[in-house]
Amino acid sequence: MYSLFRKEITGFFGSVTGYLVAFVFLIANGLFLWVFPGNYNLLENGYATLDSYFSLAPWIFLFLVPALTMRLIAEEKRLGTLEILVTRPLSLFQLVWAKYLAGLFLVAVCLLPTLVYFYSIYALGNPVGNWDSGAAWGSFTGLFFLAAAYVAIGLLASSLTDNQIFAFMAAFFLSFFFYTGFDFMASMNLPVGLKSFFNGIGINKHYLSMSRGVVDSRDVVYFVSLTFFVLMLTSIFLRQKQKKLKKQLQKLALLAVGLILLAGISSRLFFRIDLTTEQRYSLSPISKELINQLDAPVKINLFLAGELPPGFRKLQLAVEEKIEDMNAYADIRVRYESMNPYQLKNANERNQLFENLISLGLQPTDLRLTRDEGTVTHLIFPGAVIRYKGEEIGVNLLKNNPALAAEVNLNNSVETLEFELMRALQQLLGHEKDEVAFLNGQSELNDAETHDLRTTLSENYRVTNRLATDLVSGEMQPKALIIADPSQPFSETDKFFIDQYLMRGGNLLWLVDPVLVSLDSLSRGETTLAFPRDLNLMDQLFRYGVRVNPVLVQDVECLMIPVNTAPVGSAPKFTPAPWYYSPLLTPAQSHVISRNLNRLKAEFVSSIDTVGQHIDVKKTVILHTSTYSRIVKTPEEISLQSINNPPSRNLFQQSLVPVGVLLEGQFSSAFKNRITEDFNTTHIEFLPESKPAKIIVLADGSLIANQVSRRNGQTQTRPLGYDNFSQQTFGNKEFLVNAVNYLCDDTGIMSLRSRVFKLRLLDKVKVREEKFFWQLLNLLAPLALISLFGLIFNFVRKRKYRG
Template sequence: MIQNRKLKDLFQLLISLLALVIVIQLLQVYFFRWDLTSEKRYSLSDNTKELVANLNKDLYFEVYLSGDLPYGFIKLQKASLEMIDEMASYSNVRISYSLLSPGDIINPKKRQEFFDQLINRGLNPINLQEKTTDGSLNQRLIVPGIIVHDKEKETSVNLLKSVADLSSDENLNHSIEELEFELTSAIRVLQKTKPKEIAFLTGHGELNEYQVADFTASLLQRYEVRRIKAHDLADGKSNFSALVIAQPREEFSEQDKYNIDQYVMNGGKLLCLVDEVIASMDSLTTKENTMAFFQPLNMEDQLFKYGVRINPDLVMDVQSQLIPVQTALPGQPAKFTPAPWYYSPLLTAPDSHPITRKLNVVKAEFANSIDFVGNSKQITKQVLLASSDYSRLEKVPALISLNIVNKKMSAADFPAGSQNIAVLLEGVFPSVFQNRIWKGMNREKFKSESVATKMIVISDGDIIKNRVRGVGSNRQIEALGYDRYTKNTYGNRSFLLNCVDYLCDDTGWMQLRSREVKLRLLNKTKIQSERLFWQLVNVLLPLLLLLLFAVARFYFRKRKFAGSKQKNIA
């Protein structure tokens, strides 16, 4: 009896070992991963898997988010390393990383030199303030960033996102959501042998190269940038991935319109920042009043044909930028008080689209309203930026006066509701020259309908315009979206970069910006009020369960052996 049981146990052990060996061999041949999270936070997109599976060079990640970090940054560090490990598991080349902590450098001079080097390489250190045990504040620099490089070149990735309306926990969670998009963007930059070309149109009084210098510098990290005339688009011979029309001030000729139209018909992408009203803050720096007037650009029929109309008006908004206003009485020292400048609305963006998800508010200036026109089923339309629900439309010509900041205005003075400022159009567009006879048309190459393409129309050219101070060698370029009065930096640059990325994205990379990782925060108020109860539960409940298990085990063993003893006596 005993011998048969031993043989049976030995047989079961051999079967188990054989099954284990078979499973191990199968796992070496067939690779799979199982993500049990509801939002699939540990799963890579198909695009990312294909990208890393077709790499031709080893990649190395210098991760500078290291050292003694707060818990939120530790989560960001852990998520970054997990993402790199996940990429390495699908890659056909070696992907490795190292953790580096610049703050651990003891020598202050060498530490500062190292931080300066990181800034020059594209990383942005942040000043972290922490409370010490004695209640004082301790400040130190950390670098939430990664430098990715192969054997030939490198690029930087700043991990920390800073959206003004989000809490610190939400910003860190948003940074985790953006990890796959940011890391794959860096890898794609390194892998590209020839970057895509972005063209800025000239010849119609558009913003000059200095007025768009900040945005251009950001584009140059991913694209090649050129400034062209409309005739460079002729005959569909251009290879530009997107065309930027930045605040033209002079009328377009029919020939230029035709070249732009055929560029679109052949699949070209447009980013149009067009004002239909002439008004400028520069005029108000020397006098209290200026005139705003309608100035058509001979593009109205073209945009109308594509599906939008820019109206000759000015959008005023309760949610607006603050400007300093002199409030001191005559004879007293100057005193400046911030007041809302209704002609500079702070635009909100829907959180549902990859271009605008988790985006800081965008600052506009003398923006016009946009209406959708036409009912083509081949074109889908999406609002990207809009004013608040408390807006007002000022028809032109109109007198713009600084005295408006002294007027007491209520919500009833802004009855127009939300107004569209930036819109996205996608689909098949009709040519503005369709069913028209014009001597400049090339009938052999003319296309009356586009292939599937997309365009973004923004009714304010100032959104892309950075401030320029000084001339010549003393010229200084301010950051795009920076307000020197409030010291805020608005989301203009991020919004425009996302626009260009979306227009140039033919394979769905921008959809990674829609990735959502749910933030499951504890209720801090409930924690404080029920702290003692849950402490007692955590300490006493395991002991109580252990005691109950011991009593139950003792009872059943006693009952079992008492029954066996009675049988032996019988």
């Protein structure tokens, strides 16, 4: 067996044809990956990854492997030496196995020089070495399994004929069919069971999984089973003129049945090893539990398709991969379809589709594409529509923070994919909605002023209004209570019932303004006085662990407002000027509530301090100012005229002033050791210590207020966080929705927002300045390595036979 193996290796590297095949393979890879512009070009994509290489390899293999295997048996038939080999003390299966190992070794020799690509991506990373080596080596393992299957198919084709050209064509066709043919059959209008069957027996599905760096036992079983079955079939074709053919066919049938049973067992008892650094293709236990609750098919329409820049293609691929990860654990398959709206040639149909997507909450964005005829702008919807049991929901997948670079936004979008998809599934599963209540009784913001947030929350919660005395009445209490910018002092009775609501495991979201500023006076251009507002609340918040200070925070990072800069008597001329009392607040990146969010629009914000030694209470700052802030004590005169005479830049010396704090744990009652009979009007049981609960305190009531206008007797509202002058929508709504979701989250689904994927980019300067060097290196170095191998091989061979 070894002598036959050595004979094939010697025959390949002892001929010019063998080197020619290897050279063509390496040149084709080098040109597509490093020189030719297009989706496969590693330098143009800008990411420190070899995904393009592993996507291109199956197609290059369609030519390489048949060229390497076409002569293995066909040449023996043509020369008449096959009969001689059969007469040797070697079983047909051993003969086939020797030929197979020789073919696999030849493919491995052609693959090894491509490790130069690994070094290049490593060296081009920003910084050097910023790439996911675990994913790359895992993908290389998948590539080797693919080569093993292709070699087995090529050997089968070579056994069918004594013509090498026919063997090449047959191997090409069979490999192509196994790679894409079954997928094509699955795309036809067939029952779901047949679709799943055809997907499962095709190579593409299993290779795509492994090419990401995920070693799934089901994929390994598939490739080993396919290879073993094809090799057995090859040995039967070689034995067809012998008397034992019938017996061999029976063995083949038994083998097929055994492999089908093995596949069935492996689909139930399997393991997955995610070799990526951040475990990006592993689902959390929460997601697996949610997926197992599905009892009907899920259809996902992804509106990321067609001609896309590299970053959006990466997001598209990440969504498809995440759906495949879901299918790895789903008893009922999650199907998806990528759709390019611009495939609809009819403009009316396309516009109707756009309107439907907007009605589902998908947010469009402009995409500029550079073509030969110039720059073309397309409207795209980077989102998906998920359908389940006749219900559908839109999911925005792109996190667009104007303050961040495009690559960072796209990476943030990939980080939150699992959370967005799982949250949508949770909503479609129709779990009973928890109650979220807005507190009434202290002149809080009305329904119109909180309309946008109420509407958004109503998709997942029952949104109600409650008085403080109603919070603990009856069996059910709200999951969370929102206190939206109260302007009247709290009575001790109301404070008591809010406290006891907290003691019973209720969760609180406070948005309070400890400083009163007359906005009407400012809007008329008058000077107003900012002075502390007595809400009779600060003692209670102090007992829970925070102090809201009656001060105002100014910030260099702030909104711009229009100011008339024209001389007196001239036509008005409005120019933008910074209004330091409207800071753009920064969500903390360290917590799931505030990760990857746009800045928040605020107005007349105060600072917050954490106080006390509460060992049972965890305190986290989730919202703060920029690194250039200052605190203004009150009382303080405020006028728009201060824009013309701004404070000195040197005064903004304070950094990251906390304005939003999360408290979670077990709290002591603010009424502990107090006589409560006078305000316990409903005679509820007094609890001195709380169940596990959460409190969020935000020192600005305007964070929750959307703009309201009244025209012709009708009330109109703007989106929460919208700024008229800049026409931007800031992150207020998403931050507050996350805050409420976190307060009400018993399943832990919000923890999915904590996933961090390191952004791995190529060094753009190095790529631009050294592009030709890296192109030359990756074209010539693999050729030089294969040539060096050939020289050494032939030198050793000649020296051996001379001796």
